[in-house]
Amino acid sequence: MNDTTRLGLRSRLAIAATVTWTRLYTALSPAEVRRDRRKELASDLHEHREDLRARHVSDTVASMEILRRTVAGIPDDVSWALTTVEGETIMLGMRTMAVTGWAVALVMSVLALFMAVQDLADGWRELPGHWWSALAAAGVLGAVGGLALTILIRRSGDRSTGTSPSGSR
Amino acid sequence: MGVMPRRTDLLPLELAILTIAADGTEIHGFAVAAELRDRYGSGLTAHGTLYKALNRLAGRGLLAARWEPAEIAEEQGRPRRRLYLITDAGRNSLIRANADESAARTVPSPLRQRLRRRPVTP
Numbered sequence: 001m002n003d004t005t006r007l008g009l010r011s012r013l014a015i016a017a018t019v020t021w022t023r024l025y026t027a028l029s030p031a032e033v034r035r036d037r038r039k040e041l042a043s044d045l046h047e048h049r050e051d052l053r054a055r056h057v058s059d060t061v062a063s064m065e066i067l068r069r070t071v072a073g074i075p076d077d078v079s080w081a082l083t084t085v086e087g088e089t090i091m092l093g094m095r096t097m098a099v100t101g102w103a104v105a106l107v108m109s110v111l112a113l114f115m116a117v118q119d120l121a122d123g124w125r126e127l128p129g130h131w132w133s134a135l136a137a138a139g140v141l142g143a144v145g146g147l148a149l150t151i152l153i154r155r156s157g158d159r160s161t162g163t164s165p166s167g168s169r
Numbered sequence: 170m171g172v173m174p175r176r177t178d179l180l181p182l183e184l185a186i187l188t189i190a191a192d193g194t195e196i197h198g199f200a201v202a203a204e205l206r207d208r209y210g211s212g213l214t215a216h217g218t219l220y221k222a223l224n225r226l227a228g229r230g231l232l233a234a235r236w237e238p239a240e241i242a243e244e245q246g247r248p249r250r251r252l253y254l255i256t257d258a259g260r261n262s263l264i265r266a267n268a269d270e271s272a273a274r275t276v277p278s279p280l281r282q283r284l285r286r287r288p289v290t291p
Contacts, residue, residue: 040198040220043248047199073217080221
């Protein structure tokens with residue numbers, strides 16, 4: 001076996017990137033499904049490595065081939081992952097994001113108010129650089145995100161319990 | 170470069186996988202990708218695309234999946250393979266798909282085009 005048949009640093013990095021990506025997109029899947037997909041990918045990468053060695057390809061070609069298979073499969077990985085994630089996990093994620101949005105809105109609003117008051121007390125001397133306006137903008141963004149997610153969660157809840165948003169019919 | 174078989178009910182990749190599995194031997198994911206490359210002259214199928222298709226075929230009962238015994242993998246010093254075997258349902262699906270494909274080919278294409286262009290009379 002000469003040097004070109006051995007997998008070099010580039011190929012090892014490509015394999016590491018594939019393993020990391022697999023860990024990421026399977027993270028929210030149920031334990032058994034997650035374990036099976038990761039084991040199947042580990043087996044695939046091993047077989048692929050053997051195939052690359054047998055074909056005597058250079059390290060660069062090998063790493064490109066591994067990365068191409070990973071990158072080209074990302075849309076299918078994501079769609080597969082979404083079908084395996086349980087509804088409860090999605091709802092939990094949405095609730096966490098909604099609470100985070102509201103928390104950001106609250107903290108930023110308080111800070112913006114505090115700084116605006118201080119600015120006002122200083123006689124509004126530093127007109128061009130009002131930090132509080134940037135904080136207020138972040139607060140508004142947080143509030144908008146939080147509100148949108150809250151509405152989405154409430155609608156999902158209404159749909160799953162079979163009640164209309166008005167609750168009368 | 171060859172042309173992958175096509176079918177309406179099954180995706181072309183799924184049909185190609187069933188065609189490969191049709192000889193009745195158990196195959197693992199990478200072996201499918203390598204066979205597709207050798208048979209159809211394509212590159213190795215992307216991980217996500219390949220395993221999603223295998224998963225869907227197994228979910229539909231067209232392939233049966235099992236993990237090979239750990240001892241075999243240990244003996245050969247490699248990770249365990251997930252093996253796929255075509256089922257009777259998979260074989261029937263493949264036969265139906267091939268029959269549909271043959272039937273579609275028996276209609277001459279100019280006639281098919283004329284039929285498509287023909288106005289609908291009440």
